Amino acid sequence: MTFYDLDFLEKTFIHYAKENTRSWPEKHDQIPSSPGQVKMGKELTKQLQEIGLEAYFNEQTAFAIGKLPSNVDDTVTPIGFFSHIDTADYNAVDIQPQVHRNYDGGRVTLDEKAGLYLDPQEFPALKSCTGETLITSNGHTLLGVDDKAGITGILGMLKYLTAHPEIEHGSIFVGFGPDEEIGFGGQRFDPKDFPNVELAYTLENGRPGDFEYETFNASIAKVHIQGTAVHPGEAYGLMVNATTLMNDFLSQLPADEVPEKSKGHDGYFMVTSANSLVDHADLEIIIRDFDWDKFTAKEQFLKDLTAKLNQKYGDHRFTLNLRRQYLNIYNVIKDQPYVVNLALDAYQRLGIKPSIQTFRGGTDGNFITQKGIPTPNLFNGGGNYHGPFEYVTVEQIDKLVEVLTTICQEHLRQTREGRDNSPLKKYW
Template sequence: MAKYDELVPRFLKYVKVNSRSDPDSTTIPSSQREVDFLHQLMKELEQIGMSEVKYNNANGYVTALLPSNMDKKVPTIGFMAHTDTADFNSEHVNPQIVENYDGESDIKLSADGKYELTVKDFPALKNYKGQTLITTDGTTLLGADDKAGVAEIMTAMDYLIQHPEIQHGNIKIGFSPDEEIGTGAEHFDVKDFDADFAYTMDGGPVGQLEYETFNAASLVVDVQGKDVHPGSAYGVMINANEVAIQFQNALPQEEVPEKTKGMDGFFHLLKFDGTVDHAHMEYIIRDFDRDQLNSRKDLAHRIGDKLNAEYGDGVVTVTTKDEYYNMGEVMKDHMDVVELAKNAMTALDITPEIEPVRGGTDGSTISFMGLPTPNIFAGAENMHGRYEFVSEDALEKGVDVILKIVELNNQ
C-alpha cells in the first residue's frame, strides 16, 4: 500500500501535461501551456485547503500559504519547484510502471525495442532493486524534473492539512515557470513570498543536498562572411562556416561537458547554424569559480579579436552575458538552513549526499536576492531525455523530508 495515496496518481497526472518552456519566447511565462498548468495547480491548491493562493501576473509564480497552527512563532519556510520541462519532446508523455524491479534487468522503453534503460549504460539502476520505477515509453522525457518536486510539495501540504494534529509554523509554497530556460527566477518577488528561508525540491537521486552551483554565462558568436562564386573566390571569399569552426577549435578542446567532472568548468556548444554568408553559434559557459568564469569569457573575446585581426573588423561578434552565480557565496552565511535539511535526512536514515551542483537551480538566483534557498533531491534520474525515471520510493522520501524539515523547524 502506498505511503501517500495521492502522491503517484498526482505525479502521473502532472507529467501528462505538456508544460515545456520556450527559449525563443519573450513572454512571462514563456509559453501558454505553462500558464495553463500553473492555473491547474492553483485550483488543486485551493481544493486541498491552502490559503492565499494566487497567480502573479508579473512573474508567473503560483504561491500559497499554509498558516501556522502553533502558538509560538517559528521561522517561515518556503518550498519551491518549477513546473516547466526541458527542451525535449514533452507531448503525449506516456509513463510506464515497472513494479518490483529486480535491479539487474534492462528495461525496454519503446515497443519496438529501440530504446532501453540498460544497466550497462545506467548502472544506478542497481540501486532500485525491489522498488517500483516510473519510466518513459522512449518517445518523450518523463518530466520528473521537476514535476516530482511539485507532486512532493503538493502531497506534503495535503498531508499536513489532513493531519491538523501535526504542529507547524507558516509554510509558503511557490511553483515557478521557465526554470529550464534560466529566466523564471529572475522575476521572483522575495518580499511578496515572505519566507525566512526556502528549499527548491529539484535535485536528483535520494540524498542529494546542494548549496553550491556553477557560475553561469551565455556566449553567442556571430560570423559575417563574404559569399561570392567559388570559381572567383580567391582572395575575396570569407566562409563564415570556416571562421566559426576556427573559433570553436581555438577553445580548450578538453574543457567540454563530456570530458569534465567534479569542480571542472567547461564551454558547451549548444547550437551551430551556418552558411558561407553567416554563421551563428550559441554556447553556455560554466565554472564554480567566478574569476575562472570571467577568464573563460575573456578567452572567448580574445579569440574573436584575433579572428577579426585576420579577416577584418566586424567579421566576428562575440557576446557574453552572466546568467547566475554560485549560491555558495550566499549560503556560507546561512549554513543553519543546510544543517536543518541535513538533520531531517539523517533522522529519516537518508544519507545526505552534499556535492556542488554541476548546473544551477532557481535557488541560485533567489539566494542572491536575499532568500537562502538550497536544493533538495526530488528523486529523478537521467533528466531531460527519454531515459529519465523516478522511483515511487524516491517520491515518498521527498515528502518525508519536507515533513521532517517542518517538524524540526518547530524545535
C-alpha cells in the first residue's frame, strides 16, 4: 500500500539526482564548497515556496530554509527536519538514473558494454527491493541517494500535508544544507533559522526502521616533535633525530585500539598521517569513542604520553594540540528522551520494526545537537551509499514520507495528551 504520490517522488528524486552537487573537500573554506550546491539550494527554496512554505536561501550558510506554519490553535513547539544537498566524493558528472520497474530480484544491468552489474549475490539487501521501482545509476557515477532521497522524502511530506489541510500539525521547519560529506554543513547551520525548534531529525542513509542516536565523540590530535639536526659526521651526543622520537611515541599507542580491530561499540586511535625529517616530525591522530569516559580517557592518554616523553627527552620536544571535532548526540539526548521516543512511537504506529544502531561516524546532527537542537538520525532508504552501486526504491522514499508525516502528527497528539518521556533503553 502506498502512502503518497509515487510518480511525484520518482520524478522529484530523479530531477535532483541528476544535478552535480558533489562537495569539494579542497574548497572547504568556501561556503558552499561547490557551485552546484547553490544552484540546487536556490531551486529547492523556490520549490518550498511553491508548495506554500515561507522559505529563503541563507547566503551566509548556504542552507535552504522553509517553514510550514502550524494549522492548529494549540501551542506546539516546532519540529525540524534536515537533509543535505551535497553528494559524496565520487564522480557526479552526467548522472543518468536508471529506473527498473517492478524489480525482479535478479541481477541488474547498469552498463552492458562496460560489464557493470548490480548483483544481489554481492549485495543481498537488494532482494528486499523485489517488486518495487528500483533506481540505480549507470555504474559510472554515484546516484546521490545520500541525501537526495532524504530531500525527496521531506518534499513529499510537505506536499502531502499541504494537500491535506485537515491533517493537524504544529510548525514544521526544514533545512537543506551544504557540505555534509566534508563535515561542514551542520557546523555552519545557524540555529536562528530554526527559531524555537525543540527537536529535529536528519535523514541520513539506512532503511525504514533504522534509527541512530549514538555517534562517536571525536577529537583530532596534532603532535609536533622538534629534533636537533646536526651534520651526521659531527652528530655524536648532539643529534636528536625527530624520526626516532616519533617512533617512540607511535610504539606506545595501544596496539589493539585501532579501527581495523574495532567494531560495534569500540572506540579507537587512528594515526592519519606521520611525516618526519631529522629536524622535526608531525603526527596526526584521530580519537573516536562512543563512551564519554573512555573518550576523555583516550584524550588524557595522549596528554600523559606527551608529558612522559617530554620528561624522557627533555627540552619540551613534544607539543600536543588536541581539538574536539564533534560530540556524541547521546550525551545530550540521554537527558531528552522525547526526541527518540517520538520517532519510535511513530514507527510503532506504522508497524515498522525499529532497528537501533550505533553510528560509527558523525552526522550533521552532531553539530546541530551541540547547537541546542537534539537531532538524531532516521533513514533515507536504499543502500551502497557513496559509490557507483547506490540504489533506492521509490517505495522506500514513500515510507519515509509516511514516517515524517506520522512524526508530525504524533508530536501534536503527545503535546495534547502527554509526552512519552520514558528513559532511553540501552541497546548495547
